Amino acid sequence: MDKAVNVRDIIKKNIKSKKNVTEKIMPKVFLLSASISILTTVGIVMTLIFDSYRFFSKVPLREVFSTRLAPLNANPSFGILPLINGTILTSLIAMCVAIPVGLTAAMYLSEFASEKRRKTLKPIMEVLAGIPTIVYGFFAYSFVTPLLMRIIPSLGAKNALSPGIVMGIMIIPMVASLSEDAMSSVPNSMREGAFALGATKLEVTFKVVIPAAISGIVASFVLAISRAIGETMIVTIGSGSSKNFTFDITESMQTMTAYIVEFTSGDAGIGTTGYYSLYAVGLILFLFTLVMNLIAQYISHKYREEY
Amino acid sequence: MGYQDQLITSESEVNEKFKSIKKSPVLLNKEAWNKRMEKRIIMDKVARKIFSLSTVFALVILGILFYRIGVQSAGWLNLKFLTGNLSIFPEKAGIYGAIIGSVWLMAVVIPVTLLLGVSTAIYLEEYAKEGKFQSFIKTNISNLAGVPSVIFGLLGLAVFRRLFGLGSSILAGGLTLSLLVLPIIVVASQEAIRAVPNFLRDGAYAMGATKWTTIRTVVLPASLPGILTGCILAISRAIGETAPLVVLGIPTLILAIPESLMSDFTALPIQIYYWTLDTVLTPEYANLAAATIVVLLVVLLLMNSIAIFIRNKFQRRY
Numbered sequence: 001m002d003k004a005v006n007v008r009d010i011i012k013k014n015i016k017s018k019k020n021v022t023e024k025i026m027p028k029v030f031l032l033s034a035s036i037s038i039l040t041t042v043g044i045v046m047t048l049i050f051d052s053y054r055f056f057s058k059v060p061l062r063e064v065f066s067t068r069l070a071p072l073n074a075n076p077s078f079g080i081l082p083l084i085n086g087t088i089l090t091s092l093i094a095m096c097v098a099i100p101v102g103l104t105a106a107m108y109l110s111e112f113a114s115e116k117r118r119k120t121l122k123p124i125m126e127v128l129a130g131i132p133t134i135v136y137g138f139f140a141y142s143f144v145t146p147l148l149m150r151i152i153p154s155l156g157a158k159n160a161l162s163p164g165i166v167m168g169i170m171i172i173p174m175v176a177s178l179s180e181d182a183m184s185s186v187p188n189s190m191r192e193g194a195f196a197l198g199a200t201k202l203e204v205t206f207k208v209v210i211p212a213a214i215s216g217i218v219a220s221f222v223l224a225i226s227r228a229i230g231e232t233m234i235v236t237i238g239s240g241s242s243k244n245f246t247f248d249i250t251e252s253m254q255t256m257t258a259y260i261v262e263f264t265s266g267d268a269g270i271g272t273t274g275y276y277s278l279y280a281v282g283l284i285l286f287l288f289t290l291v292m293n294l295i296a297q298y299i300s301h302k303y304r305e306e307y
Numbered sequence: 308m309g310y311q312d313q314l315i316t317s318e319s320e321v322n323e324k325f326k327s328i329k330k331s332p333v334l335l336n337k338e339a340w341n342k343r344m345e346k347r348i349i350m351d352k353v354a355r356k357i358f359s360l361s362t363v364f365a366l367v368i369l370g371i372l373f374y375r376i377g378v379q380s381a382g383w384l385n386l387k388f389l390t391g392n393l394s395i396f397p398e399k400a401g402i403y404g405a406i407i408g409s410v411w412l413m414a415v416v417i418p419v420t421l422l423l424g425v426s427t428a429i430y431l432e433e434y435a436k437e438g439k440f441q442s443f444i445k446t447n448i449s450n451l452a453g454v455p456s457v458i459f460g461l462l463g464l465a466v467f468r469r470l471f472g473l474g475s476s477i478l479a480g481g482l483t484l485s486l487l488v489l490p491i492i493v494v495a496s497q498e499a500i501r502a503v504p505n506f507l508r509d510g511a512y513a514m515g516a517t518k519w520t521t522i523r524t525v526v527l528p529a530s531l532p533g534i535l536t537g538c539i540l541a542i543s544r545a546i547g548e549t550a551p552l553v554v555l556g557i558p559t560l561i562l563a564i565p566e567s568l569m570s571d572f573t574a575l576p577i578q579i580y581y582w583t584l585d586t587v588l589t590p591e592y593a594n595l596a597a598a599t600i601v602v603l604l605v606v607l608l609l610m611n612s613i614a615i616f617i618r619n620k621f622q623r624r625y
Contacts, residue, residue, distance in 0.1 A: 020517075022519060023517050023518065023519050026519045026522075027430070027434045029426065030426045030427070030429050030430035030433075030434055031430055031434070033422070033423045033426040033427050033430070034426070034427040034430040034431060034435075034444055035444075036423050036427070036489075037427060037444065037447055037448050037451060037489060037490070037493070038443075038444065038447055040451060040462070040486050040489070041447050041450070041451060043462055043466055044454065044458060044459075044461075044462050047461065047462055047465035047466065048458075048461070051465065100361070101361045101364055101365070104357060104358045104361040104362075105358070105361045105362040105364075105365060107358050108355075108358035108359050108361070108362045109362065112355050112358055112359065113359070113362075121362055121366075124365070124366055124369065125365060127369065127608075127611075128365055128368070128369050130543060130607060130611060131372070131547075131604070131607075132546075132547025132548070132549070132576060132603065132607070133547075133549070133550075134547065134549040134576045134579050134580055134583075134600075135372070135376075135547070135579070135600050135603070135604070137580075137583065138376075138579060138583050138596055138597070138600060139372050139375065139376075141583060141586075142375070142379070142583075142586070142593055142596075142597075143371070143372075143375050157587075169365075169368055172365055173365070176362075176365075200347050200348060200350070200351040201351055201355070202347075202350055202351040202354045202355075203347070203351075205354075223453070226453060229455070230453075230454070230455025230456070230457070230458075231455070232455065232456060232457045232549075232550035233549050233550055233580065236550075237580070237583055237584070257455060257457045257550070260457050260460070260461065260554060261457065261550060261553050261554060264460070264464065264553065264554045264555070264556050270469065278461065279461060279465075282457070282458055282461045285455060285457070285458065286454065286455075286458050289453060289454065289455055290450065290453070290454075292453075293449075293450060293453040294450075297449070
């Protein structure tokens with residue numbers, strides 16, 4: 001007869017074996033890489049706050065909230081209002097394009113289009129969403145601006161209107177696909193109930209589907225605004241670097257993102273107020289987009305109707 | 308009075324009933340009814356047309372964009388342009404250096420994001436216990452995905468360039484882009500891992516496999532197509548990203564071809580940016596920018612087709 005196998009010994013041996021060491025180490029390795037994403041956030045917040053602090057300790061708050069922005073002037077002034085104004089105006093123009101077109105496209109794709117047409121149109125939307133923003137910037141500057149100049153002769157080569165429109169076009173796929181997701185998650189039984197009462201497709205869309213999906217739709221709008229505020233290359237190329245405080249969208253104006261790009265590609269050396277102003281603008285930009293994203297999350301969680 | 312007395316059997320009866328209560332009945336006034344129905348149906352048709360038009364609008368814009376860029380790049384996009392070095396003279400300029408620079412960047416981005424992204428996803432899906440910490444990481448990742456790319460440029464400038472002293476090297480640019488696209492690959496990998504059914508895991512456990520062995524031999528191979536698709540999407544985002552690199556301060560005119568991770572470099576999107584900026588002085592730069600855009604778009608289209616191919620060919624539904 002063979003020696004009796006002691007199962008307990010084998011288990012004990014296994015527990016002490018090398019395999020078990022990797023078994024214990026791997027979760028820690030994974031935890032470490034998961035914490036990289038937290039480190040990134042911490043890094044962003046820390047750098048923004050530290051360097052902004054240096055900026056705010058040099059520049060009085062009254063100057064920061066003024067309309068005069070002249071960082072390279074002999075008598076420099078760091079008013080942020082022209083940048084906020086430029087950001088909000090270009091984003092508004094973008095929303096005027098993206099929301100109506102995106103929402104109606106979503107309604108078409110979700111409610112009206114046949115399955116076959118939907119399957120061909122959606123990938124095209126995805127292609128539109130995958131084009132790098134620098135390409136849109138080139139498109140705005142070399143095509144849309146000259147085109148608009150024929151309609152509005154007073155339009156400058158750099159203006160807020162053309163990049164605003166192109167930014168809106170860039171955001172259309174985002175609004176369309178997020179709203180479409182919200183609308184197609186409305187259960188069919190609700191539509192059928194309305195159809196049974198004799199409603200047309202349009203009435204079903206407006207009176208049943210949209211009210212039911214409203215949280216997702218509004219969240220997509222808010223995310224789109226956040227995207228427009230953070231968009232960089234289109235406005236840098238299309239809208240130029242004029243730091244005037246103006247509401248005239250045919251003129252050049254600078255957004256917060258474009259200011260950051262202009263200033264680093266220029267030679268604002270480390271240690272100057274101009275260098276730290278980048279981080280102050282970055283901090284405000286970060287807060288703007290963060291608040292928007294949090295609002296979007298809040299809306300889609302709080303007002304979501306579960307079916 | 309039973310309910311049968313309330314049943315209406317003829318139109319005239321209704322009319323009479325309504326007359327006694329109020330004015331003329333609207334309910335069964337056929338003419339008015341038809342008119343209203345017609346209006347509703349027309350509205351429905353008009354709306355359908357308008358809605359489809361706005362979808363077509365997106366399509367048309369895409370067409371115009373491709374057409375314009377194609378026209379502007381015609382004649383400029385040739386082998387000499389692809390293999391030539393940069394030059395301030397538009398006729399001589401080529402983008403070989405930019406192509407190599409982009410390839411180098413991806414050589415940093417791919418391993419870093421794949422390693423970090425997949426292990427983060429494994430942690431979140433397989434190891435982390437449901438709780439505050441897990442949901443904290445998840446919220447954090449979804450918020451990171453919404454941070455504008457310029458901000459990542461500022462992070463790279465402060466941390467990789469200033470703190471670590473990496474300068475405007477490939478490594479600094481690559482690491483910055485890696486952090487930028489990390490959320491994309493984490494979310495994609497999470498979805499892929501979640502889609503692996505539990506009975507596969509249970510089977511492995513039943514055969515005596517430990518947790519890590521199960522993940523390594525069962526979960527990861529099964530979720531590989533999804534992870535690869537996410538990886539390709541992340542790379543195609545990184546390869547076209549301009550703002551963070553410009554913020555890092557990549558020099559304008561680089562003539563040398565990058566040789567190591569620490570070399571200065573230029574990349575395709577940066578080249579497009581500088582040429583577009585300088586079209587005021589030299590109009591031909593617009594053609595060079597358009598030709599570079601064609602190269603970039605072809606690369607992106609290729610990568611997306613590969614992603615779709617992988618998704619269709621290898622993805623299994625359990």
